[in-house]
Amino acid sequence: MAKTLRETIKETLRSHLKKKIGKVYGQCLNAVDWIEGTVPSLKEKDGLIDLSMADVANGGIVVGAGLIEKPIYIIRFQGLNWFNAPIIINYACKSKEIWNIPCPIFIRSIGMEGSIGPVTGSSHHSIYFRMPGIKIVSPMTPNEYRKAYDYFIKNEDVLYLSEHSKSYNNSKELTDKLEKNTDVIIFAISITRFQAYKIKNYFKKLDIKISIANIFWIKPFKIKRKWLETLKNSKFDGLLLDDDYVDGTAKALAYELTKKTKKNVRVLGLEDRSAGFSRSKDNLSPNFERIRKEVYKIIKK
Amino acid sequence: MNYRLNVFKKASLCRNFELSTSDHINSGKIYVPTYVSTGQEFISSSLSIISKTKKIKPLLFGQHRCHSIYLSFGGKIDYLIDELLGRxxxxxxxxxxxxxxxxxxIxxxxxxGLMxxxxPIGVGACFASKKPTIIFLGDAAVEEDYVLGAMGWASKKKLPLIFVIEDNNFSIATEKAVRRNWEIKDIAKSFKIKAFDIKDCPLEIKYKSKYFFKQPILLNIFTNRINEHRGGESLKKNKYDRYLIEMKKIGKKATIIDQKFKKLIEKLWQKRLEKR
Incomplete structure (x- = not known):
């Protein structure tokens, strides 16, 4: 049976510690299964380091570790980056360029959603996106996770992984679905990638061709030639889906695609409002219905 | 006496470098914002000699007022000149x-630039490497919440590091009493860190060196910044000048050292400026 993403992450961490490449840092790591079951049951002597609850300081402590080794840093909710990011972005990401001292960090930042309030919900990769020196990926499959880790081991960068807890049970690889004479091409990031497939199947029944481009590399934004060809030849606008607010990564990537093809690319992400805890106040990644409506708007039906 | 003299040699290098730096700020040759450590040289000078005596090459984490740290611990002078000249x-x-x-x-x-x-960066590097570490902070920087969080964790992990607080009483020009009603020594003690209030006298620093690099300790060192926060101008009111105090104590040898470094630094600046 194929391994799930959860098992792949757990294995990656275990191997990282066993090979003594660096320690794994985070909060509440020793609490059983707290980090969505992605952390092996190990102790400080094995290199699993529980930090205090001082988020801003913790970001800095891991940067210090990055000057010495190759640490993995687990941020339990992506929203906690509002506290964790400042020293990572302003020191680790600049260290090699300014002082010629690399400061690699593998940041596992976990997106969650559904009744968890105004800060901790969804993805927040846009906090990092605008700054130089950072690399950002959003792995949703076991192979993508392995690819991200291999990149980290072979390079000296700060690598931000925009993870999403709802992908952890996934064991399948997600491949691009690029149709000839497509009506609409969807570029999807993070958890929205799973919705994109459902949308494709829905519109297929209506004889509307939807193509899917899976965005794994967010920064640098790695654009495949075939994506551009499909977008150029598509009948209507493109659509980019994100699990973050659209005034950040989503619009920036859409701009890059438009610049290269002269085709309009719309964006859909979290709504431009605060999230609350109740279901009626939640602000989630674009669901099937929102995407379906947006596609209808695009094809003007 | 050897210790005091060796510290003075380092301090003299730093002082003469900073005096020249001030001149070049005032003449407009240095255009980047510059933070001279004139008046505070004896802290890094003492720590460098103590580290050398202990045969320890610590990890050093300084802040913006860092010329003296760089020079005391053996950084090349001409490279720093070129850096100040933006080259x-x-x-x-x-x-x-x-x-x-x-x-x-070094x-x-x-x-x-984040005060x-x-x-926390120094604490993390010390934890990951287990190497002796010195973290230089100012009396204003210790008010940052993340400094306190890192201090608490360093205590928990019993790291071999020194928190050195260069306490010149000012955040730019705002006195400590305006900003807070606590002392960092008390905070450190509440974190179970050995902590001391001392003057920037080389001997006082040396007396505390028996505690160095075993467990975290904090030295809040009262010192006097002779210049403005930034730039080459001297403050109008100056409390004291440790350099003059030490010169007086050491005597003629100190004057000779001072003159020697004055000439050396002037020559180096001239040489670098001619290179342009």
Whole structure:
């Protein structure tokens, strides 16, 4: 049976510690299964380091570790980056360029959603996106996770992984679905990638061709030639889906695609409002219905 | 006496470098924001001699007022001059200017400009490497919440590091009493860190060296910044000048050392300026 993403992450961490490449840092790591079951049951002597609850300081402590080794840093909710990011972005990401001292960090930042309030919900990769020196990926499959880790081991960068807890049970690889004479091409990031497939199947029944481009590399934004060809030849606008607010990564990537093809690319992400805890106040990644409506708007039906 | 003299030699290098730096700020040759450590030289000078005596090459995490740290621990003078002049031949190719100097050869890590960020970064590097570490902070930087969080964790992990607080009483020009009603020594003690209030006298620093690099300790060192926060101008009211006090105590030898460094630094500046 194929391994799930959860098992792949757990294995990656275990191997990282066993090979003594660096320690794994985070909060509440020793609490059983707290980090969505992605952390092996190990102790400080094995290199699993529980930090205090001082988020801003913790970001800095891991940067210090990055000057010495190759640490993995687990941020339990992506929203906690509002506290964790400042020293990572302003020191680790600049260290090699300014002082010629690399400061690699593998940041596992976990997106969650559904009744968890105004800060901790969804993805927040846009906090990092605008700054130089950072690399950002959003792995949703076991192979993508392995690819991200291999990149980290072979390079000296700060690598931000925009993870999403709802992908952890996934064991399948997600491949691009690029149709000839497509009506609409969807570029999807993070958890929205799973919705994109459902949308494709829905519109297929209506004889509307939807193509899917899976965005794994967010920064640098790695654009495949075939994506551009499909977008150029598509009948209507493109659509980019994100699990973050659209005034950040989503619009920036859409701009890059438009610049290269002269085709309009719309964006859909979290709504431009605060999230609350109740279901009626939640602000989630674009669901099937929102995407379906947006596609209808695009094809003007 | 050897210790005191050796510390003075380092301090004299730093003092004469900073005096020249001030001249070149005032003449407009240095255009980057520059933070001279005139008046505060004896802290890094003493620590460098103590480290050398202990045969320890500590990891160094300084802040914006960092010239004395760089020079005391053996950084090359001409590279720093070029850095202040904004040249590609500077120690950090013009990236760090005066405030962010780093040099891996002397284990000195540069500063990013977020006050106090070197607190947690130094703690993390010390934890990961288990190497002796010195973190230099100012009396203002220790007010940053993340410095306190890092201090608490350093205590929990019993790290071999020194928190050195260069307490000149000012955040730019705002006195400590305006900003807070607590002392960092008391805070450190509440974190179960050995902590002391001392003067920037080399002997006082040496007396505390028996505690160095075993467990975290904090030295809140009262010192006097002779210049303005930034730039080459001297403050109108100055409390004291440790350099003059030490010169008087050491006597003629100190005057000879001072003259020697004065000439050396002037010559080096001239040489670098001619290169342009």
């Amino acid at each position: 590609d031949t500077g120690i950090n190719k013009g990236f760090s200017g005066s405030a962010s100097v780093g040099n891996s050869k 284990n000195m890590y540069g500063h990013d 106090g960020s070197n607190g």
